[in-house]
Amino acid sequence: MTKDVLDMTCDVAIVGGGPAGLGAAVALKQAGVANVTVLDRESEPGGVPRHCGHPPFGIVEFKRICSGPVYARRLVQKAREEGVKILSRTTVLALHPGGELSIASPQGQGTVTASKVVLATGVRETPRAARLVSGGRMHGICTTGALQSMVYLKNLIPFRKPVIIGSEIVSFSALLTCRRAGIKPVAMLEENASPSVVWPVKYAAALLGVRLQCECQLLSIYGNERVEGVQIRDRFGVVRDLECDGVLFTGAFTPEASLVRMSHLQSNKTSGSPVIDETGHCSDSAYLAAGNLLSPANVAMKCWADGRRIARSICSEIAA
Amino acid sequence: MIAQADVVVIGGGVVGCAVARKMALEGAKVILLEKGADILEGASKGNSAILHTGFDAPVDTLEQECVALGYAKYHAIHKDMHLPVKKTGAILAAWSEEEEAKFTGILEKANLNGVKDLRMLSRKEVLNIEPALGNSLVSALLVPGESIIDPWSSPLAYLKQAVENGGQAIFNAQVTGGEFANGEWVLQTSQGKVGARYVVNCAGLYGDIVDAAVFGEADFTIKPRKGQFVVFDKSAGSLLTTIILPVPTERTKGIVLFPTIFGNVVVGPTAEEQESRNKAFVDRDVLQSLIKQAEYKLPGLSGMPVTSTFAGIRPATEKSPYRIRKRAECNWLTLGGIRSTGLTAALGLAEKSFEWLLEFGASFKAVQAPIIPVMPNLAEHLPRDYTKPGYDEIVCHCEMVTDREIKEAMSGSVPAGNLGGLKRRTRVTMGRCQGFYCSARLAELTKGKLEDSLEVGVAHD
Numbered sequence: 008m009t010k011d012v013l014d015m016t017c018d019v020a021i022v023g024g025g026p027a028g029l030g031a032a033v034a035l036k037q038a039g040v041a042n043v044t045v046l047d048r049e050s051e052p053g054g055v056p057r058h059c060g061h062p063p064f065g066i067v068e069f070k071r072i073c074s075g076p077v078y079a080r081r082l083v084q085k086a087r088e089e090g091v092k093i094l095s096r097t098t099v100l101a102l103h104p105g106g107e108l109s110i111a112s113p114q115g116q117g118t119v120t121a122s123k124v125v126l127a128t129g130v131r132e133t134p135r136a137a138r139l140v141s142g143g144r145m146h147g148i149c150t151t152g153a154l155q156s157m158v159y160l161k162n163l164i165p166f167r168k169p170v171i172i173g174s175e176i177v178s179f180s181a182l183l184t185c186r187r188a189g190i191k192p193v194a195m196l197e198e199n200a201s202p203s204v205v206w207p208v209k210y211a212a213a214l215l216g217v218r219l220q221c222e223c224q225l226l227s228i229y230g231n232e233r234v235e236g237v238q239i240r241d242r243f244g245v246v247r248d249l250e251c252d253g254v255l256f257t258g259a260f261t262p263e264a265s266l267v268r269m270s271h272l273q274s275n276k277t278s279g280s281p282v283i284d285e286t287g288h289c290s291d292s293a294y295l296a297a298g299n300l301l302s303p304a305n306v307a308m309k310c311w312a313d314g315r316r317i318a319r320s321i322c323s324e325i326a327a
Numbered sequence: 328m329i330a331q332a333d334v335v336v337i338g339g340g341v342v343g344c345a346v347a348r349k350m351a352l353e354g355a356k357v358i359l360l361e362k363g364a365d366i367l368e369g370a371s372k373g374n375s376a377i378l379h380t381g382f383d384a385p386v387d388t389l390e391q392e393c394v395a396l397g398y399a400k401y402h403a404i405h406k407d408m409h410l411p412v413k414k415t416g417a418i419l420a421a422w423s424e425e426e427e428a429k430f431t432g433i434l435e436k437a438n439l440n441g442v443k444d445l446r447m448l449s450r451k452e453v454l455n456i457e458p459a460l461g462n463s464l465v466s467a468l469l470v471p472g473e474s475i476i477d478p479w480s481s482p483l484a485y486l487k488q489a490v491e492n493g494g495q496a497i498f499n500a501q502v503t504g505g506e507f508a509n510g511e512w513v514l515q516t517s518q519g520k521v522g523a524r525y526v527v528n529c530a531g532l533y534g535d536i537v538d539a540a541v542f543g544e545a546d547f548t549i550k551p552r553k554g555q556f557v558v559f560d561k562s563a564g565s566l567l568t569t570i571i572l573p574v575p576t577e578r579t580k581g582i583v584l585f586p587t588i589f590g591n592v593v594v595g596p597t598a599e600e601q602e603s604r605n606k607a608f609v610d611r612d613v614l615q616s617l618i619k620q621a622e623y624k625l626p627g628l629s630g631m632p633v634t635s636t637f638a639g640i641r642p643a644t645e646k647s648p649y650r651i652r653k654r655a656e657c658n659w660l661t662l663g664g665i666r667s668t669g670l671t672a673a674l675g676l677a678e679k680s681f682e683w684l685l686e687f688g689a690s691f692k693a694v695q696a697p698i699i700p701v702m703p704n705l706a707e708h709l710p711r712d713y714t715k716p717g718y719d720e721i722v723c724h725c726e727m728v729t730d731r732e733i734k735e736a737m738s739g740s741v742p743a744g745n746l747g748g749l750k751r752r753t754r755v756t757m758g759r760c761q762g763f764y765c766s767a768r769l770a771e772l773t774k775g776k777l778e779d780s781l782e783v784g785v786a787h788d
Contacts (some may be wrong), residue, residue: 049764050720060768096720098727115716134761136558136635140613144637146746146781149762156767163770163782188786227608232779252783256611261632265725265759270564276630279562 013110013117017042017092019321020108020121021114021267023101025054026307027125027298029082029091030068030314036089038322043091046110047117048098053079054129055152060159061183067308076159076306102126102270106293123321126281126289126296127314128266130303132177133259135228142228142237147253151181158188166253169218170237171195172225174202175258177304182211185255191216193251196239197224203258228254248306260303267300278303286324287317295320328513328520330495332358333691334684335514335523337502337537339366341673342665343529344482347489347496348529350678350684354691357494358523359486360516362501362533363777364749366486366554366741367479370531370669372751373556373607373639375583375596376478378412379671382442382470383433383575387506389679390649394668396675401476404674407699408484410477411588411706417473417570418453420624421465426574430468433574435494437470443487444471445579459566474572475588478670479751482703483741485673487700490740497521498744499778502530507657514541525658525684532604532642534663538652543561547650547663550606552643554596554667557617558635562758563592564707566627580667582617584624589726589754590707591634595623596667607638634759641666649676658687700740703732705754722772723765730772745779 014224018040021028024047035043036232051057056064059075066072069081086093100109100116108119132150147166149157157163166188171181174197185192195208195217202219204206212219222242229236229248236250264279273282273290281296282290288295298316334350347359361368378401381394391400405412421427430447432691437445448467456469490496500518505526512523530537540543564586573581585596594617614636622629624738643666644650650663660683662676701715704711713721718729736743736752743749755769758763770781 034359048721048724085666098724111713111721113720116714131763134763136757136761137633139609139611139614139633139636141609143606143608146779149766152763153766155676156764156772157782158786161771161782162786162787163767163774164784165766165770167783190786227610229608231729233783259353263760265560265562268560279632280701316365 013112013115015044015117016120017044017052018121019043019123019125020106020119021045021127021175022108023047023054023127023129024083024093024095025127025298025310026056026082027129027310027314028054028125029086030311031125031127031297031318032086032091033089034315035321036091038318040322044119045086045091045093045094046097046108050096052093052095053084058152058156058159060187061157061180064307067209068311091296096267097134099266102266102272102294104271104291122293124294125317126267126294126300127298128263130299131263132256133261135254135256138259140225140228143230144202145228145230145232145234147230147234148228149253149255151177151184151255151257155184158184164188164190164321165271166190166234168193168251169253170249170251170253171255171257173197173257173259174204174208174219176207178257179204179207179211181255182215182217186215192255194222194249196225197218197221198224226283238289240276262298262300262303264300284322328522329518330358330497331522332356333523334525334527335360335512335521337526337528338530338533339363339486339496340369340371340531341367341482341670342528342531342662342676343483344489345673346444346527346529346662346678346680347494348485350628351489351492352694352697353681354693357489358521359489359494359496360500360502360514360521361496361498362517363744365744365750366496367482368747369533369605370642372480372747373479373554373637374478374667374670375556375593376587376670377570377583377585378474378476379668380442380470381440381473381671382437382445383580385648386436386439386667388648388711389651390668390672393649393672393675393679395441396678397672400674400678406701408488409702409704410481410484411704411709412474413474413588413706413708414472414474415569415586417470417572418448418457419468419470419572419574420453421467421574422463424465426494427465429574433468435577442470444553457567457569457571459625460571461624461626475570475586477588477705480705481670482673483752484700484702487704487725487739487741488698491698491700492694495712496741502537503540507659508656512658525687525689526660527680528663529663530660531665532640534642534661536660542775546652547644547646548606550643550645551601552641552666553599553601553607553638554641555613555617555638556593556595556635556636557614557621558637559592560632560634561590563628563631564590566593566625571624582620584621588706592628594618596639604640607637607640610774632759635757635761653683653686655687660684686759703735722768723758725756725760726754728753733769733772737773743777745777746773746781749773749777
């Protein structure tokens with residue numbers, strides 16, 4: 008029998024061990040909640056900051072500036088010190104009414120029964136396919152998240168001279184990652200008339216010698232096994248080819264909301280985020296949601312603070 | 328000579344894999360030559376993964392015969408190999424009275440094709456089966472036998488069975504010419520010379536090129552026909568249980584809305600003639616129009632995230648029928664122009680091919696108690712690998728692929744040759760995040776083990 012190995016009960020189960028989830032977990036323990044369990048599907052908890060190898064993280068939380076991986080380790084360490092139980096390599100398969108979760112891990116499958124569940128599954132970037140970009144499917148097309156985990160966790164690079172699509176805060180982060188890894192972007196393309204966030208992107212792009220082209224549309228990606236170039240329409244309406252060996256899609260964050268979409272919880276049809284009330288509760292009051300799952304994509308500090316807010320909401324409910 | 332066979336099969340698409348299996352089971356020493364680094368690199372890479380009954384196939388044709396035979400064969404072998412089949416049935420839906428008027432002809436054709444269980448459904452009956460279908464539906468024909476299968480594990484199972492029963496697959500071996508003398512073929516390939524007594528050309532999109540390279544000319548010309556598809560998120564899976572077929576036109580079966588065995592909902596394919604045999608590019612405007620058509624038929628899809636987009640290329644020719652050429656004088660069989668019905672027809676074509684080789688004078692001694700490969704399950708409705716303890720980690724969270732599955736796919740009798748082959752064997756990176764979470768780990772797991780790689784080098788700091 009493998010089915011019941013992992014059956015357990017807890018006061019609060021938290022789905023996702025990133026800044027929001029760990030922020031909530033720590034605050035709950037500090038408020039005296041006995042059994043707080045974080046379920047994280049990755050090999051190491053900590054969430055997206057684990058592979059953002061550059062500052063600034065931790066200004067509010069730890070009163071000092073650190074890189075993403077250091078910040079993630081501190082969050083995890085803090086949670087463990089406070090007595091939070093963290094289960095990594097543990098995937099939540101389904102959300103059931105009343106706070107019951109089906110889970111799977113290398114040890115087997117089981118059910119977690121919790122009085123309250125906090126959903127803190129975060130966000131990811133919209134990949135090429137969902138953007139309906141024309142052209143072929145070859146190697147060298149990825150998102151910032153994939154690039155950063157390759158560079159910072161595995162010391163590998165997926166391309167040497169990509170075009171970067173987008174000019175959000177994360178695009179700035181992508182530029183820094185490229186510089187760190189010795190990748191030389193050939194251009195940064197933005198569909199709108201000006202970058203989504205002006206100062207860091209414009210400044211960083213110029214500093215790194217990357218040309219930021221606004222009002223520029225990516226028309227298609229071509230190549231054989233690997234990307235060989237992209238076709239673009241520039242601000243003058245001219246269609247031309249741009250040689251590159253990769254396409255880096257940045258931003259256009261979307262909630263990692265598939266568990267919610269497939270569940271009994273009411274969700275926003277387009278984003279997939281759960282519908283919540285002013286106290287952070289979902290349509291089933293056993294469930295609450297926090298962090299970027301609700302409003303993509305805030306910085307780690309804000310997600311952490313949102314986790315703490317949700318923890319207070321749970322505590323006041325228990326007290327009442 | 329690098330290898331010598333009784334039967335050489337050229338091409339590792341679904342047809343080549345099925346033919347190789349049949350010949351190996353009949354006792355022939357089989358070699359499959361594939362020009363790519365893995366099987367299913369051409370037409371068989373992208374299709375609608377439907378196992379057809381052949382109810383709408385052209386009457387009294389080899390195509391109809393092979394589809395019917397292939398359908399029956401698949402049902403006879405799938406259980407032993409653990410290949411999933413889901414008998415979803417198909418609803419051939421009329422969205423106007425003009426379309427409805429064609430039902431009589433379709434019913435007659437189905438009867439002539441021996442598919443006799445079709446029945447008319449009123450609008451109300453259709454909506455009982457598929458409550459999420461759009462309002463403007465008029466009526467429908469139900470085709471209960473239409474089914475969905477795993478389009479990549481099936482041909483892989485065929486080739487594995489061929490290899491595990493004495494056959495061999497040689498990759499990166501493009502056939503560039505051949506000589507026939509004294510009852511023996513010597514084929515030139517990019518890997519060296521390969522000898523054979525019989526040759527079956529199953530080169531799909533390159534079938535005419537292979538024939539021309541050997542005989543100076545081919546009696547058909549491949550006219551590549553591209554089909555684009557949009558794959559919706561698995562949360563759309565609850566909206567649809569059956570295959571929704573359009574009323575067909577002369578040229579194509581039309582755009583289909585169907586569930587996949589992996590739990591997605593897909594719309595496609597288009598039918599676009601193009602020059603290129605290998606550029607399976609998608610086009611934004613076409614994808615948008617596919618989504619619009621899908622939303623019209625299934626309004627619940629509106630706002631549903633897209634997981635993936637892809638295009639497949641069918642080896643159509645200047646004529647509609649299969650282009651079979653039997654060169655009895657030199658023991659060469661060409662299976663050309665196997666278009667969209669290839670996935671179902673492959674096992675039928677394999678049976679027929681064996682008969683044709685017997686006509687050529689071949690004689691083999693069938694393998695007694697052949698080895699039957701057991702395939703790992705990728706179907707959503709059956710237990711996946713992650714449900715069994717003992718793996719190290721789930722690598723791909725969207726498709727729930729374990730490290731154990733990835734490692735197994737890179738070993739065994741027909742290991743993955745490249746990343747595409749690994750994806751088709753495991754579904755890794757094929758889910759909604761398309762590699763956001765897992766490509767770093769995947770790059771690490773596959774580094775140096777496949778012919779291609781996700782990474783181009785190491786990062787310097």
